Amino acid sequence: MLGLREAGILSASVVLAGGVAYLIWSYGPSPSREDRDKGPGTAGKGTGGEEEKEKGARRVTAYRNPTTMLGLREAGILSASVVLAGGVAYLIWSYGPSPSREDRDKGPGTAGKGTGEEEEKEKGARILELARHKTSKTVWETTPCGTLRWGNQDPIWPVSPRVQAPSARIQELSRPKRDLSAGGQWRKEEMAPSSTPNQRYHNTVRLSTPKSRNCEEVSGSWDVLGFLGFFGVSYGPDGVLGAPQLGAGFSPPHPGQRQLHESLGGGGPSGGRGLCGNTEIQSQRPSAGFSRPENASTGLQTPPRPGGVLSKIWAEKGARRAEATSQGAVIPAEAQKTSDKEKTSTPEEPRGTQVLVLGLEGAGKTSLLHCLSAGVLEQDIEPTGGFNAVSVSRDNLDVEFLEIGGGAGLRPYWQKYMSRALLLVFVVDSSDPKVFPVAKQHLMELLSNRPRLPLMVLANKQDLL
Ligand SMILES: Nc1nc2c(ncn2[C@@H]2O[C@H](COP(=O)(O)OP(=O)(O)OP(=O)(O)O)[C@@H](O)[C@H]2O)c(=O)[nH]1
Ligand SMILES: [Mg+2]
Structure with missing residues (x-):
């Protein structure tokens, strides 16, 4: 209505508070170059039925995620929301990873959809993998030498054969000492x-x-x-x-x-x-x-x-x-x-x-x-x-x-x-x-x-x- 859509503003509303009218809006993805070339008023309308359909589907997806909706994802903003307090609208956001070079080359609006979904899928798979119950490891090799092992193994150190068979000296010491009670x-x-x-x-x-x-x-x-x-x-x-x-x-x-x-x-x-x-x-x-x-x-x-x-x-x-x-x-x-x-x-x-x-x-x-x-x-x-x-x-x-x-x-x-x-x-x-x-x-x-x-x-x- 206000012709702000071409500037990337998806929604706007006028709020009357304290006798002052506030215009509150939320950003969305910038208009494509084609839209801008077409001039104001053409963007957002669509050039054909298919394009409109596509945009509609994109919008539905975008509304599910505020950051996607506001088109801020490409700027590295993961989440954002608009808060109205004291008659002033505040845009609150939190940063996330910057868009990849490919995303930037592709232009605003493309990032966070194709690759983001794949990324989300990948993350979800990773989380699922981490959450899966691990099988117990009986032997974990931690050193290249192979003698030191941790886990549920039996002997940590291999028992020396010398210990298993006491030496002649130890056997001699273990014998009862001479009994002198006779004399x-x-x-x-x-x-x-x-x-x-x-x-x-x-x-x-x-x-x-x-x-x-x-x-x-x-x-x-x-x-x-x-x-x-x-x-x-x-x-x-x-x-x-x-x-x-x-x-x-x-x-x-x-x-x-x-x-x-x-x-x-x-x-x-x-x-x-x-x-x-x-x-x-x-x-x-x-x-x-x-x-x-x-x-x-x-x-x-x-x-x-x-x-x-x-x-x-x-x-x-x-x-x-x-x-x-x-x-x-x-x-x-x-x-x-x-x-x-x-x-x-x-x-x-x-x-x-x-x-x-x-x-x-x-x-x-x-x-x-x-x-x-x-x-x-x-x-x-x-x-x-x-x-x-x-x-x-x-x-x-x-x-x-x-x-x-x-x-x-x-x-x-x-x-x-x-x-x-x-x-x-x-x-x-x-x-x-x-x-x-x-x-x-x-x-x-x-x-x-x-x-x-x-x-x-x-x-x-x-x-x-
Ligand atoms: N060459 C030699 N050495 C001896 C002889 N008798 C004792 N010794 C040595 O003298 C040292 C002291 O002997 P001890 O029997 O411990 O002397 P002790 O009188 O009991 O000494 P304390 O217990 O300190 O009062 C030891 O190293 C003995 O081997 C001896 O007839 N000839
Ligand atoms: Mg003595």
Whole structure:
């Protein structure tokens, strides 16, 4: 009516609001060049019946989509609408992809119909495809190497045949460790710094096969009685430690050994050449092992030497056993009371069966216990952080060798164990004369409370002299 159709305005209306007339229109596709050439008034009318039909069909399609209707699709506007507010018409649109070059060449009105529909179809097909239920992927190859796979596969990494068949070393480690219960039990005990002697934390450890210098050729299995006898610890008739007795056939003492003995105030060297290094030991003391003796009534194959510490241990154990038998008590219960009795007993009367093994750090206390329990000298020994114990059991005799670490932080605990000791074995590294004064000082302090305690000074590491 207003002749605006040739300008591309599809519809227009006049609105009267607030006394003002507004002309509101919406754009449509521009008239074709032919229409413009034909002049105003010709466009939109059609040149023939077919053309009109075609335009009518196009219009129907265009009205379905506002952007198509307004002819804005070619400008990249996907949707648009006209809003009338406050008497003003606003054209609101949103941009979309620009028309392709082909669409632009084809001219306005052509884009958004042929190719747009195909595009829509394509998009719809894609959406349908994405929405379709996927079949589960059992194996997804994500790396070119093919070993790493993700998905519902069973093994992520192929199991190595080495794992499936354990090595000989693993099998060896998994085997039960040597059972030393026949001769002696090795107990590694850890002691908390604040603990008292009665508060121990036992942690029983079986010795594994040690990677160590083999002492079999020296001692076979050590006979603890022979061992102590060899080192010549003895009592006098009054119970006072007598002069050390040398085993027959021992080599003359080394000068360093004499120096150690004199430094410690002894009257003469004690002989011997170390724990596991003297072949003469074997000849002097053939091993009796830890096996049960034939004579179960005495418990010993040969009685200990009269006057020695072992004869005292033997006599004391025999007396206790007799006493326990008469009172109907069992020996272990009696042994439990020993510590209580010791508190009231005089220091000059040792009541325990504990051989206390003391000495400065690195002297060889743990090595001694190893030799006693396993008959071998362990080389990779860690410093003792608490204490170690070896129990040597025979029918009538249980002797516990108790080592307390020799580090400076543990030496204050030494004195606490002195009351239970039957014998003190003080181990000294005889290859290190520098430590002799310190060792002597500690030894004197220990003996100040138990001057009559039997003492054996073990000059260790003779092989290094
Ligand atoms: N050459 C030689 N080395 C020895 C001998 N006895 C012990 N050792 C070594 O001396 C080192 C210390 O021995 P340990 O038995 O740990 O000494 P320790 O007295 O228990 O020391 P702490 O536990 O720290 O108090 C270890 O490496 C032993 O292998 C010996 O007779 N000769
Ligand atoms: Mg030790």
